[in-house]
Amino acid sequence: MSGEKEKSMVLKGMEEAEDADKKWEENPPSSPPLRHIIGEIVASQSWLDTLAGPIQNWLCSLYGEPGQTGRKIKDLLNGTWMGHALHPVLTDIPTGTWTATLLLDLVWLAEEHEDIARDSDLTLVLGLLGALGSAVTGATDWSDLEGANRRLGLMHGLLNGGIVVLNTTSLLMRKLGQRRAGVTLSSIAYGVLLFSAYLGGDLVFAKGIGVNHEAFEGGPDTFTPVMNVEDLVEGKLTRANAGSIPVVLLKQGNTIYAIGDICTHMGCSLAEGKVEDGVVQCPCHGSRFRMSDGSVVTSPAVYAEPRFAVQVRNGKIELRRLDQA
Numbered sequence: 603m604s605g606e607k608e609k610s611m612v613l614k615g616m617e618e619a620e621d622a623d624k625k626w627e628e629n630p631p632s633s634p635p636l637r638h639i640i641g642e643i644v645a646s647q648s649w650l651d652t653l654a655g656p657i658q659n660w661l662c663s664l665y666g667e668p669g670q671t672g673r674k675i676k677d678l679l680n681g682t683w684m685g686h687a688l689h690p691v692l693t694d695i696p697t698g699t700w701t702a703t704l705l706l707d708l709v710w711l712a713e714e715h716e717d718i719a720r721d722s723d724l725t726l727v728l729g730l731l732g733a734l735g736s737a738v739t740g741a742t743d744w745s746d747l748e749g750a751n752r753r754l755g756l757m758h759g760l761l762n763g764g765i766v767v768l769n770t771t772s773l774l775m776r777k778l779g780q781r782r783a784g785v786t787l788s789s790i791a792y793g794v795l796l797f798s799a800y801l802g803g804d805l806v807f808a809k810g811i812g813v814n815h816e817a818f819e820g821g822p823d824t825f826t827p828v829m830n831v832e833d834l835v836e837g838k839l840t841r842a843n844a845g846s847i848p849v850v851l852l853k854q855g856n857t858i859y860a861i862g863d864i865c866t867h868m869g870c871s872l873a874e875g876k877v878e879d880g881v882v883q884c885p886c887h888g889s890r891f892r893m894s895d896g897s898v899v900t901s902p903a904v905y906a907e908p909r910f911a912v913q914v915r916n917g918k919i920e921l922r923r924l925d926q927a
């Protein structure tokens with residue numbers, strides 16, 4: 603074996619040993635190269651954590667605890683009221699309008715027509731308004747993130763902040779008669795927007811942030827025994843399995859309730875939370891669900907838990923899933 607080859611094997615072995623010392627959450631995906639490079643960059647930027655901590659603490663104190671006014675505003679911004687995350691709905695506004703700005707600017711560069719310039723400026727302003735709503739809802743979703751996802755989310759937010767600064771400056775330059783310089787700035791902003799959108803998409807599609815964590819769970823279509831009725835203690839959250847799906851049960855008087863156990867927000871076990879007045883609270887970020895029907899009472903969850911019909915037969919509690927995710 604040549605000296606060079608031997609040296610490279612030793613280095614590779616050292617890298618692997620370093621990786622083995624890390625928690626898996628700290629190791630960026632090894633492939634494909636683009637995701638690996640982005641993951642390495644985010645992992646190396648420890649200043650993001652220094653910045654994220656105080657901002658996150660401030661947001662959490664602003665929104666307060668379930669039941670408080672601030673938390674109701676958080677419900678609104680998370681999208682709990684419509685059963686869908688609000689942030690991705692609003693991000694379509696700046697993305698769409700700034701795409702129109704870019705196209706109109708290209709036409710203007712060819713024709714220098716006054717009407718085209720006016721329409722382009724209008725789409726730029728609409729995008730800035732949409733960006734404001736996207737920023738507020740995005741920061742609200744981000745306030746519940748941890749670890750590498752929190753870093754990635756903050757990087758996404760900072761890039762978006764930079765885009766807003768570039769586009770605001772572009773608008774001012776256009777109004778001051780320096781249209782070509784303004785067009786250059788908004789075009790650069792559009793390039794950054796594409797990269798930032800990639801990061802936001804990575805958080806959702808690769809990391810599962812904002813998706814329904816019950817979406818892939820099944821459940822029995824016919825009544826299936828899950829536990830002995832005598833083992834269910836009055837008022838105590840109890841976890842069981844209905845076929846392949848974990849469920850949480852609660853007995854109140856003569857009634858037994860059962861909903862999905864995996865918190866739709868980020869997958870924590872609801873059975874490890876607490877229950878009050880027939881509402882279960884997730885131990886992780888405080889989402890609350892009604893035991894009687896699985897509906898979301900308090901964000902950050904936006905998706906309801908699956909419901910189960912309950913019957914007792916031959917001393918066994920039997921469950922049947924009622925609705926899809």
Ligand code: FES
Nearest residue numbers: 865867868884887
């Ligand atoms: S996992 Fe976040 S509130 Fe349940």
